Amino acid sequence: MTPRLVLAAGALAAASVLGVAACGGSDEAAAPVATTEVAMAKSYRFDPTAISIEAGETVTWTNDDNFTHTVQVDGQEDHKVERGERVSITFDQPGTYHYLCTLHSKDMDGEVVVG
Numbered sequence: 114m115t116p117r118l119v120l121a122a123g124a125l126a127a128a129s130v131l132g133v134a135a136c137g138g139s140d141e142a143a144a145p146v147a148t149t150e151v152a153m154a155k156s157y158r159f160d161p162t163a164i165s166i167e168a169g170e171t172v173t174w175t176n177d178d179n180f181t182h183t184v185q186v187d188g189q190e191d192h193k194v195e196r197g198e199r200v201s202i203t204f205d206q207p208g209t210y211h212y213l214c215t216l217h218s219k220d221m222d223g224e225v226v227v228g
């Protein structure tokens with residue numbers, strides 16, 4: 114029983130150190146969030162901007178904004194997403210995929226890191 118408690122305390126300490134390190138960085142580019150859900154949030158942005166998934170997983174973008182947006186992964190077709198709608202794209206090959214909204218390309222882009 115005692116060894117398990119010690120292990121748990123160790124893991125907690127490690128997590129705290131990681132949290133501090135993340136806060137210390139003032140860099141705008143945050144580490145990719147492990148999720149398959151991206152919101153087109155108000156206004157004109159993808160949230161989270163960078164995500165990480167496993168090969169073969171499907172990412173769904175949901176338009177929660179008041180404007181029509183699109184999702185175009187570099188080199189692929191453009192998908193228009195009206196208000197309240199969504200689009201899903203499956204990533205089979207590992208790699209880093211940049212994408213953007215072709216209607217607001219200066220404000221809206223993001224990244225899918227496929228492991």
Ligand SMILES: [Cu+2]
Pocket residue numbers: 157181182183214215216217221
């Ligand atoms: Cu847009």
